[in-house]
Structure formats: C-alpha cells, structure tokens
Amino acid sequence: MAILTLAGKSLWSRRLTSALVVLAIALSVTLLLGVERLRTQARASFANTLSGTDLIVGARGGPINLLLYSVFRIGDPTNNVNWTSYRTLAAHPQVAWTVPLSLGDSHRGFRVLGTSRDYFQHYRYGRNQPLRLAEGREFEDVFDAVLGAEVADRLGYRLDQSIVIAHGAGEVSFALHDDKPFRVVGVLARTGTPVDQTMHVSLEGIEAIHVDWRGGAPVPGMRLSAEQVRQLDLTPKTITAFLVGLKSKTAIFRLQREINEFSAEPLLAILPGLTLQQLWDLMGLAENALLVVSGLVVLVGLTVMLAALLTGLNERRREMAILRAVGARPGQIFALVLGESLTLALAGAALGVLLLQGALLLAGPALQARLGLAIAGWPPSGHELALLAGVLGCGALAGLFPAWRAYRYSVADGMTIRI
Amino acid sequence: MKHLASTRIAAALGFALTNTTLLAAEPHVHGAGTLQLVLEGDSLNAELRLSAMDVVGFEHAPREAKHKEAVKKAVAMLKDSRKVLALPDAAQCTAAPGAVESELLEDGHAAGYKHDKHDKHDKHEAGHDHADGEAHADFEVTYRFDCRRPETLKQIKTLLFQQLPRLERLDVEMVTPAGQRSQRLVPGQDTITLP
Structure with missing residues (x-):
C-alpha cells in the first residue's frame, strides 16, 4: 500500500510528463474503442433498418x-x-x-x-x-x-x-x-x-x-x-x-x-437477413484492418509511456538510491516502477473511455442525421472490456522493463553518480 | 433447326445465369452441401441437399449390386433424422422420417438411364428441363420436427460429417422468428447456432 501511495506521489511530482503519457494512452484507447463501437453499432443499425420482411x-x-x-x-x-x-x-x-x-x-x-x-x-x-x-x-x-x-x-x-x-x-x-x-x-x-x-x-x-x-x-x-x-x-x-x-x-x-x-x-x-450477413462477411476484412491499425496506435501510446518511464529513471537515480538507503528492498523498487506504469495505463484507459463518451455525445446527433446511424455510447460491450483489459495488460508488460532496470541498478547507479 | 439451336444456347445461358445468382440452391458442388432450416411455431422444417458424390461416392445410376446397396444404405441413413441432426433434448421434438429424393433412386428420375454415353447426354437435357438445373445427381431430404418447447432450440448439432466423410462443408441457412442467419459448417465445427 505504501508503495502505491509512493508511486502516486512520485507521478504527481512529474505531473506534466505523466499527464502527457496519460493523454497519449487515452487517445489511443479512444480510437480503439471508437472503431470497435462504430463497427458493432453500424452493424446493428443496418440490421435494424428492415424487419419483418421475408x-x-x-x-x-x-x-x-x-x-x-x-x-x-x-x-x-x-x-x-x-x-x-x-x-x-x-x-x-x-x-x-x-x-x-x-x-x-x-x-x-x-x-x-x-x-x-x-x-x-x-x-x-x-x-x-x-x-x-x-x-x-x-x-x-x-x-x-x-x-x-x-x-x-x-x-x-x-x-x-x-x-x-x-x-x-x-x-x-x-x-x-x-x-x-x-x-x-x-x-x-x-x-x-x-x-x-x-x-x-x-x-x-x-x-x-x-x-x-x-x-x-x-x-x-x-x-x-x-x-x-x-x-x-x-x-x-x-x-x-x-x-x-x-x-x-x-x-x-x-x-x-x-x-x-x-x-x-x-x-x-x-432473404434480407442472409444477404446482410454476406455483406458483413465482405466487410469483415476492412473492419479487421481498422481494428489492427487502432491496436497499433495503442502500442504507440504504450511505447510513449515506456520512453517516459525510462527517461524518468535516469533522472531518478538519486531518488532510487535514497529509497534503497532508507531501507527499501529491491523488490519494492521494482513494485514502485511497475505500479507507476500500471497507474498510468489505468488512468489512460479511464480517460480514453470518458473521451469516447464525450465524443459520441457530441457527434452522435450528427451521425444520426447524416448517416442514419444511431450510436449508443454506454454500456461498453464485453468485447470492449476485453480490449481494455488487453490495454492494461500490455501496460503492465511494458512497465516490467523499466521496473527491472530500476531493480537492477538502483544502488550502484545512484551511489556512483556525479552531479 | 437453326432456331432450335439458338433457343438451346439461350436456355444454356439462362441456365448459367440462374446458377450464378441462385443463393438458396447453390450449384452442384462436390464436397459442399446446403441445409435450410425454418422454425415456425412448434415445427422445425429442414431441407438438406447433398451431391450424390458426397453421399455414395458416384453419380451414375446404380447398376451393380454394391452400388445399389450403397444407395440403399445412404437412404436409410438420411431417412433417420437422428443420424443427421441432433436436437437438444430439452426441446422435446418428435421427428417424422425424412423424405429422400434422388435421381439415383429406382423410382426417381434416373430410372431410364442405360449407357454411360447416353447418360451424360440425358443428364444434360435433364439439367435444362429441371427447375433446379441439376446436371448431376443430388440427394434432397426434407425433415419435419414437431417440438413441445421450440424456444429451447438454440443449438443443433449435425452428425453428417461423421456419416459422410466426403462432405467438406455444409452451408446452413436458417429462418426463425428471431431472424435470418447463415452459417458455414465444416468438420469439427458442426454445431448450428440459431438466431
């Protein structure tokens, strides 16, 4: 628990960088979920256009x-x-x-x-x-x-x-x-x-x-x-x-x-239902391509986080060394950095979901009017939750590398630094 | 004579067009069958079409005893709906025996076939005359199930792939009160999910 508080405080002390990282992740998550939502809702909207006709x-x-x-x-x-x-x-x-x-x-x-x-x-x-x-x-x-x-x-x-x-x-x-x-x-x-x-x-x-x-x-x-x-x-x-x-x-x-x-x-x-399904089978390829692209954008967002954490570690050699000196075990240093990356990913995902809701609220009426597409923003579907979980998992995975570096070098690095 | 030839060509063209745009009755493809299901009220109607090649391994009229035996066995298997479709017990369905139609049956269209060469010729003629445009032999089976609890019919397993090793895929089209859906079954993925 103390580690988490420490992670939070540490992030807060670097709030500008943290905010940018969160924003990068949030935008990528918005894109990913937006594509997914548009895809499923467009399907539903098409399917809703005609019923009862044999x-x-x-x-x-x-x-x-x-x-x-x-x-x-x-x-x-x-x-x-x-x-x-x-x-x-x-x-x-x-x-x-x-x-x-x-x-x-x-x-x-x-x-x-x-x-x-x-x-x-x-x-x-x-x-x-x-x-x-x-x-x-x-x-x-x-x-x-x-x-x-x-x-x-x-x-x-x-x-x-x-x-x-x-x-x-x-x-x-x-x-x-x-x-x-x-x-x-x-x-x-x-x-x-x-x-x-x-x-x-x-x-x-x-x-x-x-x-x-x-x-x-x-x-x-x-x-x-x-x-x-x-x-x-x-x-x-x-x-x-x-x-x-x-x-x-x-x-x-x-x-x-x-x-x-x-x-x-x-x-x-x-049979309109069967033919619509044929159409989706055709569109499936393009939809998957979109989904892959937005997935790659999420990876870019996480890479931004990785870069920020690694750069941060360089600046925080003394901080780590002091933590070690006051009795923190290497494992706790590891947990601290990993906790930071998880917090960033979590905040990014949450903000991304909020951004998407806002965007749909703003653009919804226009979409409905121009394209006849009714897009509901809430609640997220099971598939979307799985995507979010995937983003968090990747965030944790990305955090492992800086955490391992901090764990490995915390003492030697901090003590030999020249300022 | 010339006139006759041109109508033949026209008929052949029309035949070709029909086949490319027909969705329900796909042209005769070896290895691929179609199954059309309609669920309405308490009754589930199913219509199965398979090429004779997939069912018995040949498409000519059965002359030898072993061919006749194969056709007989196939008909008996297809008639028994439990060997084709496994409906969930919860639906409490009773099945009438499947009605099997094929050119290979003695009382079917193929009764007149004699020689191979003639066969081919005849079949082509038959292809034009036939509403379905069959130039080969098919098996068509219709089933009817009456279910006491049709609302529990969500998944139907087909056992055809076990029965007919030559069958590579089965295109299923379904119409239920909940909508229309299609699904492609292959060996290993042999469960139909109704809408």
Missing part, C-alpha cells in the same frame, strides 16, 4: 446490390421489374403482402420512393416497429408526398408545402418535373433508418411525372398538365423492387427458388 425481389443481379438499393438507398438497380410479374407474384397463394418500391427520382439530394400505401402498413424496422406519422396523413392523391423526418427537418418543409421532384438521383439536377409539383401531406416520425432520408409518393405519382417523358427528357410539344395526367391510366409499367411478407415462413426457401426460376422475366429473390 423476401426482397428485384431484377436479377447481385444480391447485395439488390439489398443496398432497395433498402438502404445505396447504389442503383441494374434493371426494373415488370408490373405484370409483380402482380403475378403478389397474387401467389403463399404471399401475405407485398410492398412495391420504385426508385430513380430525387428531391434536393434525397431519394424519392414511389410505393403503395401498403408501405406504411407493412414496412417494419428495429424490433418489428411500424412506421408512424408525426403529422399529417398517408398519401392519397397522385401528387401527395409523405416526407421522412430528416427530409422535413433539413429542408424545413411543412405540411401543404409544394415541392418539385428532379429527374435522376443527383444532388443537383437540371431535369426537373416542375410542371407537376407535389404537395406535402405527411411527415413520418424519426426512425434512425434511411426512411428518414426518403420522400415517399405513390406509384401513380412517379408514373404521372414521367408520362410525357421519353428517354430521360420531356418530349417536346407534349406537355400534359397535372389535371390532364390525372385522367390517364397511371398504372406503372415497371417497379424497381418489392418486399414480400409470407403467410408462413415455412414456404420461404421454396418461394425464393420459385421466384429465382420465374419464367416470364429474370428475377432475384433474397
């Missing part, structure tokens, strides 16, 4: 690609699904419900999703949570739009506002559907998923703004007014993908096979 069906292509564009609004579809194929499969006896998804247009950088009202009823996120309207109602008219929470927040839109959709998915677009504005009729409650960054309109709405377009541009001399368009048959010819819920999950693999062998058109059905 299959996603789109044009044949890569399964991960289909998952990314249909659910996470990342990337673009390879092809569309014919409306007739969709209706055929939606009427399959095993299918309980379907939600059509039509992507391709945007509004000031936010994706516009054409869908049916089944979307509000059947789309689930997190632990089977349904979508909730914060204000207003679901779309009814062809030109009604329901906004995700983030779209409404960031663009400052209110109910009854009139908005113009741009053709294509770019942030800046010169091809505007400005002759047929939409009206905001509802805003969804925040979900922490890409739904927040989406503007929802009916499939008929998507069809309506494209009836007088051909090949990505308005047909000259054929501009139909919103009122004229309303009179047309607005059944879409294609959709991008659709979500499927089954009556009984027992049929899931059989239906998947059936859809994959659909004769009218090459389609791909995926």
